[in-house]
Amino acid sequence: xxxxxxxxxxxxxxxxxxxxxxxxxxxxxxxxxxxxxxxxxxxxxxxxxxxxxxxxxxxxxxxxxxxxxxxxxxxxxxxxxxxxxxxxxxxxxxxxxxxxxxxxxxxxxxxxxxxxxxxxxxxxxxxxxxxxxxxxxxxxxxxx
Numbered sequence: 280x281x282x283x284x285x286x287x288x289x290x291x292x293x294x295x296x297x298x299x300x301x302x303x304x305x306x307x308x309x310x311x312x313x314x315x316x317x318x319x320x321x322x323x324x325x326x327x328x329x330x331x332x333x334x335x336x337x338x339x340x341x342x343x344x345x346x347x348x349x350x351x352x353x354x355x356x357x358x359x360x361x362x363x364x365x366x367x368x369x370x371x372x373x374x375x376x377x378x379x380x381x382x383x384x385x386x387x388x389x390x391x392x393x394x395x396x397x398x399x400x401x402x403x404x405x406x407x408x409x410x411x412x413x414x415x416x417x418x419x420x421x422x423x
């Protein structure tokens with residue numbers, strides 16, 4: 280994802296104790312914006328109990344204080360800072376690839392996840408939102 284940084288230049292010349300300026304020239308330079316790509320899947324957490332495996336990859340230059348994985352339940356979309364009932368996990372900024380297993384899930388629920396790169400309490404970058412329905416049938420079905 281690219282954003283443009285725009286620069287404007289003029290030449291100033293002193294003539295007869297007065298400063299004269301040239302016409303302005305504007306140059307647009309593409310600047311790569313960081314992206315966080317989040318994915319999720321159900322895996323067997325042991326004894327036939329499903330857990331949610333989350334992975335994300337960071338592209339571009341991001342220097343956050345932490346990555347915050349926020350989970351909302353059912354129709355609740357994750358936001359930062361989390362609202363009532365949402366769960367958050369703070370992870371150090373090691374990157375660019377991250378993994379986390381959410382073991383605190385219940386069968387029959389839909390969970391929505393999003394990752395936020397946070398610095399000084401503000402959001403630098405946020406990932407896509409991933410929704411996953413927890414069902415034991417998903418981990419008992421052989422992968423093809």
